[in-house]
Amino acid sequence: MTETCFENFDRAFKIITFRIARKAYQITETIKGRYYYPKDPDGKGEVSETSRHLKEGETTEWILLDGTPATCSNIAIHNLYPGEIDLLISGPNLGRNSSAAFALSSGTIGAALSSSLSKTRSIALSYGTVEHPTPLDYFEPAHQLSSRIIRHLWEDWGQDKGGSIRNGEVDLYNVNVPMVEGLLKEEGLRICWTHMWRNSYGKLFKPLTAPRPATSPAGPDSLDHSTEGPLSHIAASDSSSHALTFKFGPEMTGLIHPDLANVPVGSDGWAIAKGWVSVTPLRACFAEPEHPTGINIWDTSEWKMKL
Known part of the structure; x- marks a missing residue:
């Protein structure tokens, strides 16, 4: 593929992409959206409160929602394009979402989880930062590679014997592309x-530095032993609450940068x-370990509390 990432996919079926972070649903806020019309070559364009026809030079119509990724995912599938979304691509996120420590707090994966729970094929895509700053010429080959991976997954999605959401299909995929020089080779x-x-x-x-009474020196975990800090505008009479500011x-x-010797071979x-x-x-879903050996789940006596 020689075109920019995902461009060819627009001609084959509906997709939706996300770039923002956080993964909770917004259940108390009102989510508002606007229409955006990017132009080549830099993607800059106009914002509109209502949908309209494309003007000369505009490439497509985007919808911008001020919600979390999971919120946007559900709204897109059920409100904006009901019955039209074949594949949801969340990302590319600029930063890795590999390993449980990152994945469990990832808005990128959160959007893909949300759409998979709506029985939609989903892929979370992240570009792992290695060099700071990441050279700009790494991005186009990363887009090209990601397009090939996504197309391969779409054409041979894979089965999960324990899957139930999509009749035995894999629920979602998490793809991490390291932004390294090898992309250029x-x-x-x-x-x-x-x-x-x-x-x-x-x-x-980390705890934030806060002013304290002169008779009470800063604690051992303070970041700054002076009385000036991020919370110095708070009156000294409120100092009792400063210790609980993080x-x-x-x-x-x-x-x-983990020690490779301690990282399981075959892991992300x-x-x-x-x-x-x-x-x-x-x-x-959350991982489910096997039941402890010897426990009969139908025997309710196993759950009687012993005093």
């Missing part, structure tokens, strides 16, 4: 079927660490 990147690395993370939030500040070194984290593309089939 003729042979391209190796593509691997993978399973999700069940890793873990530690502290994700901000997202994750310690990600071990997740982004292992493939990304090797500079390879990972393709992971997923179920739209």
